[in-house]
Structures are given as structure tokens and as C-alpha cells.
Amino acid sequence: MTPQHPARPRRTARTARTVGAATAALAAIAATTMIGSVPAASAEEAPLVTSTTEWQYLEDGSDPAAGQPDRTAWTTGALPTGDWRTGTGSFGAKNGAATGMGGGHTVDTLLEQYLADGKDVPTYFFRSSFEADATDLAAWKSLTAEVVYDDALVVYVNGTKVAGFEDGGVTQNVQYAGDNGADPDTSTFSVDASLLHEGENDIAVALYQGRSNSSDVYFEMPSLTPVDVAQPATISDVVMTIGADASSRNLAWYSDSAAAEGAQVVPASRLVDGAFPATGATEVASTSGTATDGQQYHHATLAGLAPSSEYAYRVGSDTDGWSPVTTFRTGDGDGDYSFVFIGDAQIGASGNAASDTAGWVDTMNVAERAFPDSEMVFSAGDQVNTASNEAQYEGFLSPDQLGRIPLVTNIGNHDVASLAYEQHFNLPNVSTEHGKPDAGRAGGDYWFTYGDTLYISFNSNDMDDARHAAFAEEVLAEHGDEARWKVVTFHHSVYSTASHADDSDIVTRRADLPPALSALDVDLVLMGHDHVYVRSYLMSGTTPVGTGAPTETVTPTGDEVLYVTANSSSGSKYYDITPGPFDFAAVQNQEYTPNFTNVEVSGDAIAMTTYRSADMTVVDRVTLQKPADPTDPIDPTDPGTDPTDPTEPTDPGTDPTAPGTPSDETPVAADLATLTEATRTLRVDSVDEEAGTVTVTVPRELAGAPLDWFVHSDAEYVGDVPTDDDGVLTLQLPVDLAAGEHTLVGQRADGSVATWGTFAFVVDPAPGAPADQPSGALAFTGADVLPLAAGSALALAAGLGIALARRRRA
Incomplete structure (x- = not known):
């Protein structure tokens, strides 16, 4: 019969002295909220490392692999030269003393915390070993360990790195690394038995200080225990993450087994008394690798899921056992x-x-x-x-x-x-x-x-x-x-x-x-x-x-x-x-x-x-709220819409929306004396003297807003056509606009000034006019400072090659 194996929590055998009441409370919570519970790593095998294990350690700030082409050379074989010392239990220091360590931890062996210059020792090195014979190696599937550390830790077995904690920035033996946590952290890791050999096996630890003025440093390995080969895999940390779309789900999990694993999925209706059917499940192989704690992490994708359907899945293998069955339901997808x-x-x-x-x-x-x-x-x-x-x-x-x-x-x-x-x-x-x-x-x-x-x-x-x-x-x-x-x-x-x-x-x-x-x-x-x-x-x-x-x-x-x-x-x-x-x-x-x-x-x-x-x-x-689509057709039956005859021609001379056309509702121009530098945010892009037009860009917060436009000095109304979604607008200027500098003002419906700028309008000299009368290229004097938001957006967009596309909010 295929062994069934619970998924969480992982490795609940903890040492009370180092974990204490907090872990006990966490275990109690886990028992009522997690998918399942897991027995201790092995009740039959004696630990290879305990709190009384003797370690040799180097605390003088020197590099134990100095002069070696491989910086990990110190982790195995004969102990390298140097001022190595011997100690047991927990190692650490708090402001140079053995007392005051946070988190309820105690220091058995005091480490030298400071170098001669008063800075913290960057890295401490530890070496120990354990024996294994042929019978042991045949009986062991893996080793599982608990470590307590501050600030960063790297663990090696027989010269191979098996775990790393807060070591992302580690590039050399002697350096500062870690996250400078307030109290020591507790973690676990696994060692695959294939790394072991008959005789003496070396275990080495590099302990890193987070910075040169850290208040504390700590290392302890309360346990390193063999896991029996007959014991099912410990599957833990099962989580369903989002897939690429609504028809897929991604899975991730950890396992203390090096064997190949995968996921199985079936429609939930095919479960037999809550268990997977003997045949017919869809199987998905996982991609895997060695996790930072020495276990194997696995990723798999459940694809092609039907909408509004209930499914069941499990992860693991027939060889090492499966996680409990979990059911989930897909949405309608659309x-x-x-x-x-x-x-x-x-x-x-x-x-x-x-x-x-x-x-x-x-x-x-x-x-x-x-x-x-x-x-x-x-x-x-x-x-x-x-x-x-x-x-x-x-x-x-x-x-x-x-x-x-x-x-x-x-x-x-x-x-x-x-x-x-x-x-x-x-x-x-x-x-x-x-x-x-x-x-x-x-x-x-x-x-x-x-x-x-x-x-x-x-x-x-x-x-x-x-x-x-x-x-x-x-x-x-x-x-x-x-x-x-x-x-x-x-x-x-x-x-x-x-x-x-x-x-x-x-x-x-x-x-x-x-x-x-x-x-x-x-x-x-x-x-x-x-x-x-x-x-x-x-x-x-x-x-x-x-x-x-x-x-x-x-x-x-x-x-x-x-x-x-x-x-x-x-x-x-x-x-x-x-x-x-x-x-x-x-x-x-x-x-x-x-x-x-x-x-x-x-x-x-x-x-x-x-x-x-x-x-x-x-x-x-x-x-x-999604705004209404501006292209939506107008409903002629809407009582708020004036009925019009689409076949009736429009007289362009009387069209009240035509720029420059006076009407009874023509707004009143603002007094130029009310203009301020704060509203001088209009950018004049170009003036076409032949067409009699000016093209401008408003600040992005005014893009698309209807504004009343006036050209001064004579305060002539030139229309209320809104800009496009990028804030760009071309206005028809009055046919009799004189040559010279003019002010263009955009006003809100209440008459307040929203934006303004200036531009120069140059016309060719009339026949017989003096030869030095201005002509040819135009000289613009429009606002030369964009508002911060618009300027930043345009500058960044230009640097990225982003096209400021029209909004597609509908």
C-alpha cells in the first residue's frame, strides 16, 4: 500500500532550551490549522551532534583558507593551522560578555567579540565530526539538524555546502554578512545521506557578523539526527500559488528526500472516500533543486483546468509517500x-x-x-x-x-x-x-x-x-x-x-x-x-x-x-x-x-x-469606477439628449461649437492681471502662420478636460475643444490676429484660469513694407517649464522609449 504522508508542519522535534515557549505555542497553532502533523525525524536513531558536542573554533579574524585556491579548503580534512580553540554547547557574546543574549538563549562558550581595533570579528569558523559505518549508511536516508545563529551561517558536510542562512552576500571567508537581527534565529536543514562516507565525516560552520559594530553573535547546533531509510519523506510547506492565467495553478513544496517527486490532480468527484483513485490521475513531474536549508524544493504546474470546477491534488511520490489530499475550486475564469x-x-x-x-x-x-x-x-x-x-x-x-x-x-x-x-x-x-x-x-x-x-x-x-x-x-x-x-x-x-x-x-x-x-x-x-x-x-x-x-x-x-x-x-x-x-x-x-x-x-x-x-x-x-467609453453612441431616446436630425446640414457660420464663433453663451475672459506663475504651465509646441493655428500641450492633469480658450491682448474667444488624452490640442487663431507676442489662456467653466502661456505670431511683410519687418521662421516664447508630474513622466518615458498611448480605460 502506498504510504500516505502529512504535509505540515516540518520536523517538530525541537530542543526546549533553545526554542522555548514560543515554539510550543506555534506547534499548538499548527496542530489546529495545518494540513497535517509529522512525527519526529527519527525516534530510533541517536543524534550525531548535541548541545554537548565538542567543536574546534577559530575566533581571531583570520582566514583558515588563506593562500588556498579554494576558500572552502578549511571545511574538511586535517584542521588547518591557526589559533583554534575547543569548546562545547552554545557559542556567543553580547557586548563582549556571556550574559544578556536575547530570545532566552544562554552562552556556554564565550567568543572573543572584538578585534584589536575595536571592531567586531567578521567571521568565526567551527569544525567537528561524527562517525558512520557501512551499516549506518545503509540505514540512513538523510540527516536533519537544527541551528540557532546570529547573524549569518553557512554549513558544510565533507566539504559540500548543505545550508546557508542570510548568506546571500557572502563572497569570501572573512567578511560581514547577515541581516543584523535583534535576537538569534532558529532554523533547520537536511543533509542527503549520499554526502556521507564510512569513517569520520566532517561538519564545518562559518558564522558571520552582520556589521563591524554588532551587539551580539551566537551559534548553536542542538541536534544533528539520522533519518531512517524506511521512514516516508517529510513533505512540508505545500502552497498553491497563482498560475499564468485562470486555467492554471502553481504548486511548491519541500521534501527531505532526494527522490523524484511530482503532483497528481483529478476532478474531486473521482475521489473514493476522500482518497485518490488507484488509476486515472493526471501526473505532473516537478522541477526541483536543493533549498537553502538542504532539503529539496519542488515546483509543479497544474494546467488546463476547467472553469467553475472542483479538483483534488496531492504531491510526493509512490516511493516516498504523498501529502494529504487537498481540494480546490476554480473560478468561472471570465x-x-x-x-x-x-x-x-x-x-x-x-x-x-x-x-x-x-x-x-x-x-x-x-x-x-x-x-x-x-x-x-x-x-x-x-x-x-x-x-x-x-x-x-x-x-x-x-x-x-x-x-x-x-x-x-x-x-x-x-x-x-x-x-x-x-x-x-x-x-x-x-x-x-x-x-x-x-x-x-x-x-x-x-x-x-x-x-x-x-x-x-x-x-x-x-x-x-x-x-x-x-x-x-x-x-x-x-x-x-x-x-x-x-x-x-x-x-x-x-x-x-x-x-x-x-x-x-x-x-x-x-x-x-x-x-x-x-x-x-x-x-x-x-x-x-x-x-x-x-x-x-x-x-x-x-x-x-x-x-x-x-x-x-x-x-x-x-x-x-x-x-x-x-x-x-x-x-x-x-x-x-x-x-x-x-x-x-x-x-x-x-x-x-x-x-x-x-x-x-x-x-x-x-x-x-x-x-x-x-x-x-x-x-x-x-x-x-471605469469611465464611460467616449466612443459609445448617443441614445437618441435619452431624455437628456436634444433630438437632432442627422440629415440636416450644419451651417458652419452659425455652428456654436466652431472655434471663434460668437454666441449668446460665449464665456467671459479672465483679466490678465489675475495670471500667476503657478498657472503658467501651458507648453506651446508650434505655430503655423499659414494655417493660422497654434498647437499646445496642457499639464497631464488637464488632459481631456474641456477648457475655454482665449487669446489676448484683445481677449478673443477661440473655442472650448478639449485636448486629446495626452493633453495636446490645436486651436484655430482669429483671422485678424496681429503680428507679435500673445497670451493664450485656458479657463475652467467657472472662469478660473487653469493654464496659460505665451507665443509669438509672425507674418510675412505686406508688399511695399520695410525689408527689415519680421518674416520667415517663428520665434516661440511659450512656457518653458513643465509641471513636475508631466515633466517627470515625459522624461522617464522618453528614456524608456515608452509611447504615451491614448488611454484605453474603457
């Missing part, structure tokens, strides 16, 4: 749909991963009870607090919903320092050219479609904003016409009001990204990072459109975009709202309680309601 949008769960940020996990699980349960038909869980990023911490990933992945509702993730600044993020999440259409800072850190921009929406995610840890915009341009060029809505998402909020709002990196992103997103026809941007709820006004680049009391329905015109920043979904961390001023913020809220947002997507609107998880009261609601 109509309205909804999803849950959440901000930084950041498990571990409070210092208590169990508490953070409990808050996160509660939010997911509340959201599903309230909105059981949600078709995605959409995360703004920072899934965990420490990028390589597997215990924190275990907490984030613990909600049952993540195995059956597709997860959409953004990569946060707390996720990027390890490749664990891209091993845990199997995301579609990931770019290898955009949003991938370097090989040692996770990331990559990606996109997918769902219903009539195109979603584009940026890895905003990569500060090359022009490359992000170029990626979006490429995706939109290929798929933009297939989508009614365009949604961009990234972690680092550019329009928030808490402590990160004025960070230099955020200021840079705020200057770069919004103008490009306005130029790229984006409708909505979803963000996180600042642990506060903020909903912007509609933004034209960096310029807010409208101020005052926020409305619950917003209808963009021109290039306007709505930005929403999510608060914490777990309660692990919040930031206070800062004074500002923040003219972009329509709504801001910080009540130090977990939030989530229900997002309802239809053809005409995206309705977003943000709730407090504790009691389902409303924080904010807003509907992004």
Missing part, C-alpha cells in the same frame, strides 16, 4: 471575481513568531468566513521577518487556505536576502532580466492574467526603476489589449504616511515610478512596507487630482492612477503615522489592529473594502 489583499504578515517581526502566526491565521480565517468565494490571496510582501528563517516560513504557510486558494506574493525587503523566497513560491512568467538584483538574492519581476485583469509585479528591492517600467511596457505591449484592467503591485509603498514615507529610497521610487505608471495606462497600484493603511487620491504621475474630503467612488480620466497601501495582516508590527504633509493621502489609518481588504473586480469597477480583522468593522471603502 466574469466578476474577488480576492483578499493583505499587507506585511512578516512572521517573526514582533520577536514572537507564534504570536505573529496566530494573528495571521486569524486574519485568514476571518477573511474566508466573510468572503468564502475569494479566488486569490494577494500579499503585498514581507511574508517573513528573516529571509532564510524556515520556522518563520512555516508560520506564514500554516493557514489552511494557502493550500487551496492561489497565493500571489510580492517580494519584500525582509524576503530578498535569501533564495528561500523563490524556492517557496512558484510564480509565473518570472523575468530573469528585470528585477533580479544579483544571483545571491531572490527576485524577478513577473506577470499573470486573471479574468479581464493583467497583473504586473515588480521586485522593488531592485532600485532600477527604469528597468521595471521597461518590463511593464513589454508586457503591456504584448498583453495590454487583452485586459480591461491593468494592476501593478510592488512592496515599497511610494504613497504612504508612516515612518518609511521619507526614506531616501522611497523618495527616489516616488519620483521615478508614478510618472511611468501614469504613462503606461495603469489603473491601480497595490503596495505594502509601511505597516499603515493609506488610500491615495487619484494621482496623475506625482500630482494628486482633487483634494478635500475623500469620496467612496473615484473615476479616473487621462492618466490618473489609484494607489492603496495595506496595513499589517498579522499584527506583528505597525508604524506610527508621521506629520507629513502628505498631499497625496485621501485616507490614512493606523489603529494598531490587523487589516485585510476585500477586492471585488467587475468589468466596470474595482470595489475595495478594508476591514479590521478583529470585528469586521470597516476602515475604508473605495470603488475605482
Whole structure:
């Protein structure tokens, strides 16, 4: 009979002294919320390494492989020369002493924390060994270990790297590396038995300080235990992520077995008493690799799924066992749909991963009870607090919903320092050219479609904003016409009001990204990072459109975009709202309680309601309304439309809409004395003296708006024709306009000045006129300074080769 194997949690055998009450609480939560439970790695095999194991260690800041062509030469064989010492148990120091270590940890062997110059020792090196005979090697499938560390750690067995934690920036033996966490982190890793040999096996550890003035350093390996070859594979961290479109789902999972694994899927109706049928399942092979903790990570895609259908899947193999059966349902794939949008769960940020996990699980349960038909869980990023911490990933992945509702993730600044993020999440259409800072850190921009929406995610840890915009341009060029809505998402909020709002990196992103997103026809941007709820006004680049009391329905015109920043979904961390001023913020809220947002997507609107998880009261609601298609035909039966005879000719001499034609409703020109430099924002592009026209560009926030146009000095009305969607307009000038400099003013319906500029009008000299009368090329004196939003958008767009296409909001 094929062994059936539960999926989560992974390796629950923990050492009480190093994990303590927090892990006990997390295990209790896991028992009630996870897919299943797993027995300890092996109850029969004795640990090879314990808290009493003797280690040799080097703490003087020297390189144990100095002069060697291979910097890992020190990890195996004879111990290299140097001032190596011997100690047992836990190793560390807190401000040079053995006391005061955070997280409830204690130091058994005090490390020398400082070099002669007062800076922290960059790297410590540890060596130990264990024995294995032929019987052992035949009986062992793998080894599983627990480590506690601060700040970064790399583990080798017999010269091969088997695990790395916060080591994305490590390029040499002696250097500073890691995330400078407040307290030591606990993680686990596996070692495949194929790396072992008869006799003495070497285990080596490099421990890195995060910086030259770190307050503490710590290392402990409480256990290294064999796993019996007969024991089924430990399958863990099973998560369903979004596929390339609504007909596919991606899966990711971890396994402590090196054997080939895959996924099986069947219509749920074919289950027999909840179990998979003996034959007929669709099998999908996985792609796999060695994860940062030494296990194998697996990715598989379930494709060709029918809409509005229920399916069942499992992952694993006949050889090593299968995960429990999980059922899920697809949406209708073409109509309205909804999803849950959440901000930084950041498990571990409070210092208590169990508490953070409990808050996160509660939010997911509340959201599903309230909105059981949600078709995605959409995360703004920072899934965990420490990028390589597997215990924190275990907490984030613990909600049952993540195995059956597709997860959409953004990569946060707390996720990027390890490749664990891209091993845990199997995301579609990931770019290898955009949003991938370097090989040692996770990331990559990606996109997918769902219903009539195109979603584009940026890895905003990569500060090359022009490359992000170029990626979006490429995706939109290929798929933009297939989508009614365009949604961009990234972690680092550019329009928030808490402590990160004025960070230099955020200021840079705020200057770069919004103008490009306005130029790229984006409708909505979803963000996180600042642990506060903020909903912007509609933004034209960096310029807010409208101020005052926020409305619950917003209808963009021109290039306007709505930005929403999510608060914490777990309660692990919040930031206070800062004074500002923040003219972009329509709504801001910080009540130090977990939030989530229900997002309802239809053809005409995206309705977003943000709730407090504790009691389902409303924080904010807003509907992004799709404007009416300007090309929609007028219904002649509409009582608001004046009936006209389309066969009746129009007299151009009496057409009240013709530029320059006087009528009883001709508006009154503003006094030139009321013009200010603040409204001198009109750009004069060209003047055609033969045609008698002037072509101008208005600021982007005025694009498409109907304005009354006057040319001065004599204040002649030249019409109210609106600009195109890029703000460009050609006006017919009065036939008797004199040569010289003129002022062109665009006024709103209430008579206030919206924009103005000047231009020179030059005519050929009349016959017999003096020869030095101006003639030939025109000399323009139009406004030479664009408003900030328009100038930034055009400059960035020009640099990227972005065509400022007409809006396709309908």
C-alpha cells in the first residue's frame, strides 16, 4: 500500500532550551490549522551532534583558507593551522560578555567579540565530526539538524555546502554578512545521506557578523539526527500559488528526500472516500533543486483546468509517500471575481513568531468566513521577518487556505536576502532580466492574467526603476489589449504616511515610478512596507487630482492612477503615522489592529473594502469606477439628449461649437492681471502662420478636460475643444490676429484660469513694407517649464522609449 504522508508542519522535534515557549505555542497553532502533523525525524536513531558536542573554533579574524585556491579548503580534512580553540554547547557574546543574549538563549562558550581595533570579528569558523559505518549508511536516508545563529551561517558536510542562512552576500571567508537581527534565529536543514562516507565525516560552520559594530553573535547546533531509510519523506510547506492565467495553478513544496517527486490532480468527484483513485490521475513531474536549508524544493504546474470546477491534488511520490489530499475550486475564469489583499504578515517581526502566526491565521480565517468565494490571496510582501528563517516560513504557510486558494506574493525587503523566497513560491512568467538584483538574492519581476485583469509585479528591492517600467511596457505591449484592467503591485509603498514615507529610497521610487505608471495606462497600484493603511487620491504621475474630503467612488480620466497601501495582516508590527504633509493621502489609518481588504473586480469597477480583522468593522471603502467609453453612441431616446436630425446640414457660420464663433453663451475672459506663475504651465509646441493655428500641450492633469480658450491682448474667444488624452490640442487663431507676442489662456467653466502661456505670431511683410519687418521662421516664447508630474513622466518615458498611448480605460 502506498504510504500516505502529512504535509505540515516540518520536523517538530525541537530542543526546549533553545526554542522555548514560543515554539510550543506555534506547534499548538499548527496542530489546529495545518494540513497535517509529522512525527519526529527519527525516534530510533541517536543524534550525531548535541548541545554537548565538542567543536574546534577559530575566533581571531583570520582566514583558515588563506593562500588556498579554494576558500572552502578549511571545511574538511586535517584542521588547518591557526589559533583554534575547543569548546562545547552554545557559542556567543553580547557586548563582549556571556550574559544578556536575547530570545532566552544562554552562552556556554564565550567568543572573543572584538578585534584589536575595536571592531567586531567578521567571521568565526567551527569544525567537528561524527562517525558512520557501512551499516549506518545503509540505514540512513538523510540527516536533519537544527541551528540557532546570529547573524549569518553557512554549513558544510565533507566539504559540500548543505545550508546557508542570510548568506546571500557572502563572497569570501572573512567578511560581514547577515541581516543584523535583534535576537538569534532558529532554523533547520537536511543533509542527503549520499554526502556521507564510512569513517569520520566532517561538519564545518562559518558564522558571520552582520556589521563591524554588532551587539551580539551566537551559534548553536542542538541536534544533528539520522533519518531512517524506511521512514516516508517529510513533505512540508505545500502552497498553491497563482498560475499564468485562470486555467492554471502553481504548486511548491519541500521534501527531505532526494527522490523524484511530482503532483497528481483529478476532478474531486473521482475521489473514493476522500482518497485518490488507484488509476486515472493526471501526473505532473516537478522541477526541483536543493533549498537553502538542504532539503529539496519542488515546483509543479497544474494546467488546463476547467472553469467553475472542483479538483483534488496531492504531491510526493509512490516511493516516498504523498501529502494529504487537498481540494480546490476554480473560478468561472471570465466574469466578476474577488480576492483578499493583505499587507506585511512578516512572521517573526514582533520577536514572537507564534504570536505573529496566530494573528495571521486569524486574519485568514476571518477573511474566508466573510468572503468564502475569494479566488486569490494577494500579499503585498514581507511574508517573513528573516529571509532564510524556515520556522518563520512555516508560520506564514500554516493557514489552511494557502493550500487551496492561489497565493500571489510580492517580494519584500525582509524576503530578498535569501533564495528561500523563490524556492517557496512558484510564480509565473518570472523575468530573469528585470528585477533580479544579483544571483545571491531572490527576485524577478513577473506577470499573470486573471479574468479581464493583467497583473504586473515588480521586485522593488531592485532600485532600477527604469528597468521595471521597461518590463511593464513589454508586457503591456504584448498583453495590454487583452485586459480591461491593468494592476501593478510592488512592496515599497511610494504613497504612504508612516515612518518609511521619507526614506531616501522611497523618495527616489516616488519620483521615478508614478510618472511611468501614469504613462503606461495603469489603473491601480497595490503596495505594502509601511505597516499603515493609506488610500491615495487619484494621482496623475506625482500630482494628486482633487483634494478635500475623500469620496467612496473615484473615476479616473487621462492618466490618473489609484494607489492603496495595506496595513499589517498579522499584527506583528505597525508604524506610527508621521506629520507629513502628505498631499497625496485621501485616507490614512493606523489603529494598531490587523487589516485585510476585500477586492471585488467587475468589468466596470474595482470595489475595495478594508476591514479590521478583529470585528469586521470597516476602515475604508473605495470603488475605482471605469469611465464611460467616449466612443459609445448617443441614445437618441435619452431624455437628456436634444433630438437632432442627422440629415440636416450644419451651417458652419452659425455652428456654436466652431472655434471663434460668437454666441449668446460665449464665456467671459479672465483679466490678465489675475495670471500667476503657478498657472503658467501651458507648453506651446508650434505655430503655423499659414494655417493660422497654434498647437499646445496642457499639464497631464488637464488632459481631456474641456477648457475655454482665449487669446489676448484683445481677449478673443477661440473655442472650448478639449485636448486629446495626452493633453495636446490645436486651436484655430482669429483671422485678424496681429503680428507679435500673445497670451493664450485656458479657463475652467467657472472662469478660473487653469493654464496659460505665451507665443509669438509672425507674418510675412505686406508688399511695399520695410525689408527689415519680421518674416520667415517663428520665434516661440511659450512656457518653458513643465509641471513636475508631466515633466517627470515625459522624461522617464522618453528614456524608456515608452509611447504615451491614448488611454484605453474603457
